[in-house]
Amino acid sequence: MTELNITTKIMVSSYTELTDDEKKLVDLAKEATKSSYAPYSHFHVGAAILLENGVLIKGANQENAAFAGICAERSAIYNAGANYPGIGIKKIAVTAFTRGDYVEEPCAPCGVCRQALLEFEKNAGYPMEVYMIGRDKIYHAASVADLLPLCFKEF
Ligand SMILES: [Zn+2]
Secondary structure, X not given: OOOOXXXXXXXXXXXXXXXXXXXXXXXXXXXXXXXXXXXXXXXXXXXXXXXOOOOEEEEEOEOOOOOXXXXXXXXXHHHHHHHOOOOOEEEEEEEEEEOOEEOOOOOOXXXXXXXXXXXXXXXXXOOOEEEEEOOOOEXXXXXXXXXXXXXXXXX
């Protein structure tokens, strides 16, 4: 038996340490929480993506009574897939607003979204940077693959 060690590098920064372009993406993700429809969880998630053609797209979680809603990240990337097919995604930022404030700990994509984001990353042929935003700190992963090292592969 051998041991498989997996490491992931996540950079931690504050908002003020970001570049102007990064701040713009983070601001858009925060704005996107206002488009969330979350009457059941009251957990308003917002996402923003930057396409390789410079277009910015917002996403927000959308719930329903059957609990078959969609996360903010997938609402954003599926919007991109529908409206900008074949255009890669360079960056995604995600955050959440609940109980009157943004979440304290950086908001990370769920497992389903990681799998969906990874497939978009693979199709683009280059890493998609991921910004996970908390109230005072931001986690930055250089690639979706860093968040899902042992992914399901059928492609
Ligand atoms: Zn998700």
